[in-house]
Amino acid sequence: MSTSTVASMPEARYVSVDEVAYAPASDSARILRKHLLTSDRLQIHQTLIRGRGDVGDYGFCATDRAAYVLAGTAALKRADPAEPDTHVGKGHLIVIPSGAQLGEQLSVLSDELVLLEVARALDGGAVPAASRASTARIRSVDPEAVEAYEPAGHAKTRNRCLFVDQHMEIIEGLIERGGGAERHSHRDNEQMLYVLAGAGVPLLIHYPKGAPHGTGGGVPEPLELLVIYSPPLGESQNALA
Numbered sequence: 001m002s003t004s005t006v007a008s009m010p011e012a013r014y015v016s017v018d019e020v021a022y023a024p025a026s027d028s029a030r031i032l033r034k035h036l037l038t039s040d041r042l043q044i045h046q047t048l049i050r051g052r053g054d055v056g057d058y059g060f061c062a063t064d065r066a067a068y069v070l071a072g073t074a075a076l077k078r079a080d081p082a083e084p085d086t087h088v089g090k091g092h093l094i095v096i097p098s099g100a101q102l103g104e105q106l107s108v109l110s111d112e113l114v115l116l117e118v119a120r121a122l123d124g125g126a127v128p129a130a131s132r133a134s135t136a137r138i139r140s141v142d143p144e145a146v147e148a149y150e151p152a153g154h155a156k157t158r159n160r161c162l163f164v165d166q167h168m169e170i171i172e173g174l175i176e177r178g179g180g181a182e183r184h185s186h187r188d189n190e191q192m193l194y195v196l197a198g199a200g201v202p203l204l205i206h207y208p209k210g211a212p213h214g215t216g217g218g219v220p221e222p223l224e225l226l227v228i229y230s231p232p233l234g235e236s237q238n239a240l241a
Contacts, residue, residue: 010211013037017202022048028057036204039190041230042168043121044204046070049113058103065119066163066170067094068226070196072113076140077105088140093162093170097136105138116194118228120167143172151235153182155218159227159235169232173225180215189229198223 015036025033030050037044047067049055069092075085076094087109088094094115096102146160156179163170187210195203198221207213229235 010208012211012213013206013208015204015206016200017046017204020046022046026057026059030055031058037192037206038121039192039206039208039230041121041190042192042228043119044192044194044228045117045119047115047117049108049115050111052108052111054107055103058101058106060099060101061096061119062098063120063122064098064165064167065096065117066168067096067115067117068092068162068170068194069094070114070116070202072108072110074109074113075107076138077107079137086140091143091172093141093143094138095141095163096138100136100138102138116226118168118170151181153184155179157181161235164232164234166232167230169229169235171227171229171235173223173227175215175219175223175225177220177222178218180218181213183212183214183216185210185212186229186233189231189233191233192228192230194226194228196224196226 017034017036020034020036022032022034025031025047032048032050034046035043036046069088069090071090073087073089075087077085085107094106141162143160143162146162148158148160150157151159156176157173159171159173161169161171186207190209191207191213193205193207195201195205198219227235
């Protein structure tokens, strides 16, 4: 491999989540947000909602997004008041369509609710015409209801695909001691890892397209991860590239 090839190879970026400060996300003192990453295709924030009750001042979501519950509990209100609310807690994924007014559909049940939000990046910062406030309903995904699989090129790894659309694929993963992935790269996909449990948590790692990565001889202790691909890789179909 030539020196120029090595010099131009994309490199991983590491974000220590605790070193990023929260900032007010709206006029409400209840909602704080820390910006972790903006890539070519996605934006990743960590959001803290303080206090119990409805979150009516959250606003609407300009683009499709998903929010993984890192801590706390909440209820998703049904469109029909006669139907029971859906409760979500740590490990659940909240899928938020473009235009959905999350604040009107979400009620916090704990003192604090912490979300990892993954959103499609806006081109040029403009709000798409189709992304105005709407009556779109949010929904939740319980990882325990999703079938686990071991992706190609991995060992002692159990993943569950929580969500996939045309923009992103979100996977919850568990790597046992000594397990992990062979060294590889994805030519057409960027990959993000949010380390949920294990050494150095919480940590966000971004692998640009073409950046090599892998665990080599295996991880020294179990790791719990949230894995994000954009565009989707189709990993649950063993489409490791």
